[in-house]
Amino acid sequence: MRNKNLKSAKRAKRDEFYTQLRDIENELKHYKSHFRNKVVYCNCDDPKVSNFFHYFSYNFEELGLKKLITTCYKNRNVGIFRQHKELERAAYIEYTGDKNDNLRPDPEEIEVKYLEGDGDFRSRECVELLKTANIIVTGPPFSLFREYLAQLVQYNKKFLIVGNKNALTYKEVFPLIKENKVWLGMGSVREFEVPNGNRAKATFCSQRNKWFQKFGNVGWFTNLSHSRRNEELILTKKYTSDEFPHYDNYDAIEVSKVKDIPKNGGGYMGVPITFLDKYNPEQFEIIGLINSNSDSGIKELKKYDEYIEMRINGSPTGSSGKKTNGNPILKESDMLENKKKEIIIIPKIKNEKVYSLYSRITNKNKNHEN
């Protein structure tokens, strides 16, 4: 196989993860009221294997759907390792509900139509289908997540999709979170079914005769309202300068655990990305993202060009402090012992160590006590 083909085959293989029915049921139960009289489109779903197709076709009447459309992508590389029989051409399915009162989708009730192209979600014909739909629900290919989400936003669609939460800090995704155009759903997806030939990191379940791969950071991205988004986070801590140190380079305090957000004080704070699991826009305002590639939304007070990076044992890593400019930085005296990782130290002048932290969200408590 030529190098280019090999690369796209590898990418295609990395995209073959199937969401399990129980994860779909567990998440979808929180959004039932959104679906009445709506056209749902699953645009990355082979109906022979997709549990999204299964869920919506078997729950069509209960949800009160108007129509279900599913497009199946026909990637010629995918057939190399898939275990199920391939359709010869990319196709799409339209289902408008049960006609013979047995409350299940029988083959004669499902209309299969062929596509001219390969069923790529970006293709003209798939975009035409997308335009006819009200809500898009699927697990899109992980490798194309940014483009996939951008298309949904571009066409102003309602959606509920599976994605890796690492995407939250992407420069294409975080602004959407900040502007309240996208938020996290309720649950996580910890395990996907993988095809037979994709078993490198997977484990076999003999009971179900299938391969599964675990993931630590996958969840749901949506713009459908759900109950958690309106829940107030109960805040119990009071601000003290000892417990909430000030960053060395930003006029904001470090809050290392979301549950410890202080209830008083209206200033800026940096909170871990996991804050987004609890984010209620009535309670908090997201200002920006503090890391070296993003806009923190607040003034950066200090650069580290004159610093060098050192390991915890004192040996230089070879990197300059420039690398850390823009990250949230704490002075050594403000760091907890067990959190110390990379050290940056001013050479020659004095032993003033500072520590660079993981990305933080710049946040403000709208309803703070004084």
Ligand SMILES: C[S@@+](CC[C@H](N)C(=O)[O-])C[C@H]1O[C@@H](n2cnc3c(N)ncnc32)[C@H](O)[C@@H]1O
């Ligand atoms: C992560 S899998 C999820 C499958 C299914 N949606 C689910 O959640 O079970 C992503 C699927 O998107 C398909 N896919 C890859 N590239 C695509 C594209 N450009 N357009 C549409 N589908 C694509 C893959 O073949 C793969 O089956």
